[in-house]
Amino acid sequence: MDSILKVEGLSFKYSNSKEYAIRDISFEAKQGEILCVVGANGSGKSTICNALVGLIPHYIDGEREGTVKIFNENTAGLKMGELVTKIGLVFQNPFNQLSYTTSTVEQELAYGLGNIGVPRDEMVLRIQKIAKRMRIDKFLHKNPLELSGGQVQRVALGSSIVMDPDIIVLDECTSQLDPMGSEEIFDIIKDLNQDGKTIILVDHDMEKVARIADRVMVLHEGELAAIDTTKNIFGNLAMENYAIAVPDFTQIGLSLQDNHLYNGEPIMNEQEAIAAAKKVLYS
Numbered sequence: 001m002d003s004i005l006k007v008e009g010l011s012f013k014y015s016n017s018k019e020y021a022i023r024d025i026s027f028e029a030k031q032g033e034i035l036c037v038v039g040a041n042g043s044g045k046s047t048i049c050n051a052l053v054g055l056i057p058h059y060i061d062g063e064r065e066g067t068v069k070i071f072n073e074n075t076a077g078l079k080m081g082e083l084v085t086k087i088g089l090v091f092q093n094p095f096n097q098l099s100y101t102t103s104t105v106e107q108e109l110a111y112g113l114g115n116i117g118v119p120r121d122e123m124v125l126r127i128q129k130i131a132k133r134m135r136i137d138k139f140l141h142k143n144p145l146e147l148s149g150g151q152v153q154r155v156a157l158g159s160s161i162v163m164d165p166d167i168i169v170l171d172e173c174t175s176q177l178d179p180m181g182s183e184e185i186f187d188i189i190k191d192l193n194q195d196g197k198t199i200i201l202v203d204h205d206m207e208k209v210a211r212i213a214d215r216v217m218v219l220h221e222g223e224l225a226a227i228d229t230t231k232n233i234f235g236n237l238a239m240e241n242y243a244i245a246v247p248d249f250t251q252i253g254l255s256l257q258d259n260h261l262y263n264g265e266p267i268m269n270e271q272e273a274i275a276a277a278k279k280v281l282y283s
């Protein structure tokens with residue numbers, strides 16, 4: 001797979017801080033992959049997200065070093081209006097993403113398109129398509145502030161996706177939702193990925209990360225500790241060093257391994273755990 005995103009030597013120090021929040025981060029994301037970013041609180045996950053999408057340095061002041069390239073183009077030379085058509089961000093709190101200048105979901109979805117001068121006919125088509133996809137087509141004429149948290153998160157996701165970016169960055173976008181709302185968002189993310197979108201996902205729920213990620217990047221105190229396939233990260237890395245929980249299913253495999261009952265690949269999901277347990281019981 002070709003690389004779509006290349007980050008080299010990225011560092012950032014907030015203007016009100018003495019310490020760098022992230023230091024010398026370099027990695028690539030391949031086109032069409034799901035790359036999950038994990039790490040303890042304060043390890044720099046949100047800072048990286050904000051730097052990838054241009055909020056750093058356009059809206060957040062500080063000292064920034066290094067480069068972010070999308071399809072080999074340095075994003076430092078791009079205006080926010082250009083960046084949002086290449087890389088979109090969805091925040092943890094969807095209410096922070098609303099424009100608060102519109103009174104309906106439809107206007108909210110149109111907001112970014114209007115800013116980049118998309119003609120009205122095309123706008124209507126794009127909004128209809130995305131509203132269906134985000135399962136918000138029934139709410140188009142409602143005020144976003146009347147919706148549930150899960151519905152507003154789907155509006156926030158829709159307002160990023162409607163710009164048709166190649167890369168979507170999701171910063172703990174399900175952490176404030178109930179399990180059903182969270183599953184709905186995860187289903188939509190998987191659909192978008194199957195359509196070829198590259199996904200960069202920050203999440204604290206390691207079961208979900210193990211289920212969805214192609215690769216995992218581990219941050220520790222502002223530095224990149226590891227980046228590898230999901231199996232290699234959860235199966236081989238000493239996660240406790242980074243204050244990250246190992247997914248339960250992987251833990252079952254590691255316990256079987258410690259007792260010399262299993263020596264296969266790291267276990268990532270329920271099916272693999274059941275297969276390993278059956279082998280132990282029936283062999």
Ligand SMILES: Nc1ncnc2c1ncn2[C@@H]1O[C@H](COP(=O)(O)OP(=O)(O)OP(=O)(O)O)[C@@H](O)[C@H]1O
Pocket residue numbers: 014016017021039040041042043044045046047048
């Ligand atoms: N606006 C800000 N001004 C000053 N320092 C900040 C700001 N935002 C974050 N930081 C600091 O930068 C470091 C990295 O924070 P960041 O929010 O990127 O970590 P995180 O891994 O996303 O944390 P969490 O999981 O709690 O969201 C922390 O030390 C944090 O205190």
